[in-house]
Amino acid sequence: MQERFGGIVFDGALGWLGAALALAAVAGLIVYEERRLRSERPDRRRILLGLRVLSGAVVFAIAAQPAFVTERFQKIESRSVVLIDESRSMSIASERGTRAEEARALIERLAETESLELRAFGNETRLIDREGLRSLGTASATKMIAALEELAEDDSIGSVILISDGLETEEESIPRSLDRFPIHTVRVGGELPPLDVGIDSIRYDPIVYLRERPRVSVTLHCTGRCAQPVEVRFSIEGNTVDGALVDFGGEELKTVEFSMDPRKLGRHIGRIAVQPPPGDSVRENDARSFLFRVERERLRVLLVAGAPSWDVRFLRELLERNPALDLVSFFILRTVDDLTMADNEEMALIPFPTDELFREHLGSFDLVIFQNFDYGPYRMAIYLPRIRDYVERGGAFLMIGGEKSFSAGGYAGTAVENILPTSLPPPPGIDARPFSPVPLMPRHPLVALGESPEQVRRRFQELAPLAGANELGALRPGARALLGHPQLRVGGEPAPILAAHDVGEGRVVAFASDSSFRWGITTAGERGDLSVFERFWDLTLRYMVRDKALEPSRLSTDHERVAEGGELLVIGEFRDEEYEPLAFRTVELSVEDEAGRALLQQELTLTREGRMRHPIKAPERGGVHQLIVRDGPKELARTAFYVEGGGEEFRRVRPDGQWLRAIADMSGGVYFSHPDELRSLGSLSRIEERKIGDERSSPFRQTGFIFLALVIFVVELAVRRVFGRT
Amino acid sequence: MRLTLFAPILFLLFMLFFSPSSGAAIGEATAFEFRSLSLKGLKDDPRPTATRRMSWAVRTRTSVETILEPSRVTLSERSLFEQPFLYLAGDRAFPMPNEEEIERLSRFLRFGGFLLIDDASEGDDGFDRSVRALLARALPDSALAPIPRDHVLYRSFYLVGRPVGRVEGPPHLEGIEYAGRLAVVYSRHDLGGAWARDNLGNYHFAVVPGGERQREMAYRLGVNLVIYALSLDYKDDQVHAPFIMRRRGGGR
Numbered sequence: 001m002q003e004r005f006g007g008i009v010f011d012g013a014l015g016w017l018g019a020a021l022a023l024a025a026v027a028g029l030i031v032y033e034e035r036r037l038r039s040e041r042p043d044r045r046r047i048l049l050g051l052r053v054l055s056g057a058v059v060f061a062i063a064a065q066p067a068f069v070t071e072r073f074q075k076i077e078s079r080s081v082v083l084i085d086e087s088r089s090m091s092i093a094s095e096r097g098t099r100a101e102e103a104r105a106l107i108e109r110l111a112e113t114e115s116l117e118l119r120a121f122g123n124e125t126r127l128i129d130r131e132g133l134r135s136l137g138t139a140s141a142t143k144m145i146a147a148l149e150e151l152a153e154d155d156s157i158g159s160v161i162l163i164s165d166g167l168e169t170e171e172e173s174i175p176r177s178l179d180r181f182p183i184h185t186v187r188v189g190g191e192l193p194p195l196d197v198g199i200d201s202i203r204y205d206p207i208v209y210l211r212e213r214p215r216v217s218v219t220l221h222c223t224g225r226c227a228q229p230v231e232v233r234f235s236i237e238g239n240t241v242d243g244a245l246v247d248f249g250g251e252e253l254k255t256v257e258f259s260m261d262p263r264k265l266g267r268h269i270g271r272i273a274v275q276p277p278p279g280d281s282v283r284e285n286d287a288r289s290f291l292f293r294v295e296r297e298r299l300r301v302l303l304v305a306g307a308p309s310w311d312v313r314f315l316r317e318l319l320e321r322n323p324a325l326d327l328v329s330f331f332i333l334r335t336v337d338d339l340t341m342a343d344n345e346e347m348a349l350i351p352f353p354t355d356e357l358f359r360e361h362l363g364s365f366d367l368v369i370f371q372n373f374d375y376g377p378y379r380m381a382i383y384l385p386r387i388r389d390y391v392e393r394g395g396a397f398l399m400i401g402g403e404k405s406f407s408a409g410g411y412a413g414t415a416v417e418n419i420l421p422t423s424l425p426p427p428p429g430i431d432a433r434p435f436s437p438v439p440l441m442p443r444h445p446l447v448a449l450g451e452s453p454e455q456v457r458r459r460f461q462e463l464a465p466l467a468g469a470n471e472l473g474a475l476r477p478g479a480r481a482l483l484g485h486p487q488l489r490v491g492g493e494p495a496p497i498l499a500a501h502d503v504g505e506g507r508v509v510a511f512a513s514d515s516s517f518r519w520g521i522t523t524a525g526e527r528g529d530l531s532v533f534e535r536f537w538d539l540t541l542r543y544m545v546r547d548k549a550l551e552p553s554r555l556s557t558d559h560e561r562v563a564e565g566g567e568l569l570v571i572g573e574f575r576d577e578e579y580e581p582l583a584f585r586t587v588e589l590s591v592e593d594e595a596g597r598a599l600l601q602q603e604l605t606l607t608r609e610g611r612m613r614h615p616i617k618a619p620e621r622g623g624v625h626q627l628i629v630r631d632g633p634k635e636l637a638r639t640a641f642y643v644e645g646g647g648e649e650f651r652r653v654r655p656d657g658q659w660l661r662a663i664a665d666m667s668g669g670v671y672f673s674h675p676d677e678l679r680s681l682g683s684l685s686r687i688e689e690r691k692i693g694d695e696r697s698s699p700f701r702q703t704g705f706i707f708l709a710l711v712i713f714v715v716e717l718a719v720r721r722v723f724g725r726t
Numbered sequence: 727m728r729l730t731l732f733a734p735i736l737f738l739l740f741m742l743f744f745s746p747s748s749g750a751a752i753g754e755a756t757a758f759e760f761r762s763l764s765l766k767g768l769k770d771d772p773r774p775t776a777t778r779r780m781s782w783a784v785r786t787r788t789s790v791e792t793i794l795e796p797s798r799v800t801l802s803e804r805s806l807f808e809q810p811f812l813y814l815a816g817d818r819a820f821p822m823p824n825e826e827e828i829e830r831l832s833r834f835l836r837f838g839g840f841l842l843i844d845d846a847s848e849g850d851d852g853f854d855r856s857v858r859a860l861l862a863r864a865l866p867d868s869a870l871a872p873i874p875r876d877h878v879l880y881r882s883f884y885l886v887g888r889p890v891g892r893v894e895g896p897p898h899l900e901g902i903e904y905a906g907r908l909a910v911v912y913s914r915h916d917l918g919g920a921w922a923r924d925n926l927g928n929y930h931f932a933v934v935p936g937g938e939r940q941r942e943m944a945y946r947l948g949v950n951l952v953i954y955a956l957s958l959d960y961k962d963d964q965v966h967a968p969f970i971m972r973r974r975g976g977g978r
Contacts, residue, residue, distance in 0.1 A: 306789070307788075307789035307790055307791065308788075308789070308790050308953055308956035308957045308960075309756065309758070309790070309791070309956060310756065310758070310809075310810055310956065311756065312956065312957070313810075313955070313956045313957055313958060314838060316957070316958070316960065317838070317907070317958060320958075320959075328963075328965070329960060329963065330965075331957055331960055332789050333788055333789055333883060333953065333957075334787075334788055334789055335789045338786060338787055338788055338789065339786050339787060340787050340788075340884075341787060341942065341945075342884060342946070346884060346885055347883065347884055347885060348881040348882065348883060348884065348885050348961055349883070350965070353965075401752065402752060402756075403752055403791075430752055431752075432752055432754075432755070434755065464807075464808075467752060467755030467756045468752030468755060468756070469752065470752070513752070514752050514756050515752070515755065515756045517810075517838075518808070520837065520838060521807055521810055521834075521837045521838045521839060522807045522808055524807070524833070524837045525806060525807025525830070525833055525834060525837060526804070526807065528833070530837055
């Protein structure tokens, strides 16, 4: 045990403050006395002033009660913690099995002679025993700096022995605050890097836009000898969209760029996969998935009208007003039969750029509208198959009626007829009688003008009648008639007036009338409500470009990204093809990982409205996951979400000794480049003084001091009397 | 005399030859109708054949399908809102319609209708005063203003310079813009006077100062007005600009 002076404390009233006040009072008294004694002889003056100073010191000691503190210490060996990396990169093969096995062997060897306090770190830091060493190599992140900072908050720890491959995944620099105790670092993973080709990083835009060709930049690493080029593939939802052969040419890192052509809105899963060379040591970094969302910047619409008309005018005006829409419109203002009575130079007419529109730029449109347009006079027959192909690849096509549409426009037997939702009767196929269409699927969003089917039927009855109709034939398989003619029949059913279906990846809607404007100005003039015309076409456009809100079934999560094991709220609404809610239906909710393995399967009962709000726990493993809802064997909807973590763990595989050496150097520890270099913890132990208590002595409270004080006061009094002073 | 005998036959043959080959609407109901507005106290069209002639001109010169025998409508008729085009011509002052009729005219214009007003008066500003008073009540928040010469109206079909009708009139048309479009166009050029023609092809009125070119330009302005009503600012689309610039630059 050792002792040392620990300072002075004042036990009098008010502690340090009382002592300061007492000192000030005593000093004032002495100064006052010194002035009074200026008339005295110098020898007497010195004696009297000396006695007054002595009395003052006694008074101060009695008032302030100074006490002396002595601290007691004991020298002990400091507490050491062994901190072991349990991240997934520790499962990489090394000279002796895996890195985790190297670490386990070291611990077992040290434990033979010493008692060890073990902690493991990965995503978080935790206490483990030797049994817990079996879980090494499972954590999805290496939060090494965070673990050391956590230990630095514990004053009782004297040193840390860190065993790791040095592949930190969260931090890029070592904070200076880690110098509180020495950190001795032990590198595992062998001297020679294993042969490995893997994905180092993927750079991509999490949000991309339709019609753009965003690029995905992939950096690959090669450790060891990569003599042969490596094949890399980029796929979206399992379909390969791009690929490359990468020749490292002796370099360790190589970057390759891929492009994509997003065509579908919503969340999508991209995947980069490397064809590994023989002997590749880490399979986990050979493929990585990422989540991205496709959005639409502005909807591009091509409107081609066979002639100016009120229906064309009001629809174009509506489209022009929509700020989310980029409209290109062409109206045929003059036919070959018209006599304009003017030279071309006196007219504001331009040639109809058929080739430019239907060969060069067709794919740039989200929606193509033929409104009362006959293709015949414009030698467009060669472009009709291109329109069919455009739809099959994901485009949307809307044909609106008139005397130049459908059969009357000569489309029967063409490629366009093949994509229409109905067959076409022989021309002219026109019924000029006014009529009010009847909703056939009142819950369908295109015609849902009211809350209930009855309300929808009533609303349509209240609208101004349409002026006439194109006759459409029978529905094609899978097509739906949403509005029907009250008198005309096809196969015993109301003749379709509004019909829709999906063709390939695209969607086609047919509206067999040229007087929908009457749902605007005419209805508004009579009832004051202009909204039906606008609402009908707004919904039609949104439906055609697959606005998620108008699909029969919708599934989403409250977050696109979630932490491992975090909570995720699943939100869904499910309807059948008639848009009737799947009320109280029991459905299966499942979560699948990138390999298609089901990680979660639950049965849930939907509400009366066919809705679902259900919290789930996200998987513990990072990466992209699919959330799928099925009704029996039928898939109702799916969406994807991303679990953070794990992706970085195999980004690099070569052990990072420099990182571990830097930690050791900065903290005053020792770096071991191989576990065998660390023979025992004894050489690293540190002796530290641990305070075991204080001792306090108060000499001015003792009887001897009291007696001495009385003597001093009496002597001063006697001397003052002798010298004639009171 | 012989000419008089054969003129109707020639006209019928002409009609047959130019019968509509570019039908554009399902039945007559959705074809364009150059429909006249009848106001109480205002003598029906001073140029009764003008709308028929202009309907024919639009049909033969453009792809627009028109009703060849346009009708008349009053503000109180239920069918007012079935055709979004109205033509109001007059040559004298008229009494204000009642409140309900004015409200219906206001709704017609606000909900997308187009009103062409044609002042056919000579030296009498009674019609002009009545028109301005009517519009001030129908669209109180908007006022008639000159339509600038670079307005799309002057290039919706033909490239038209100065507006002219039977008379040369003022160098501009006036209009009321509502929600980004011209809801009202007001001409003081007696357009109908230049268009009016009998069944034998004789024009009713001579144009002043004169020349068939002036009459033709009045027809072209009429066609442009119809195409504008049906397509609004379509010709302002970027794709048309280089063609029109080139032709305008050519001095036409």
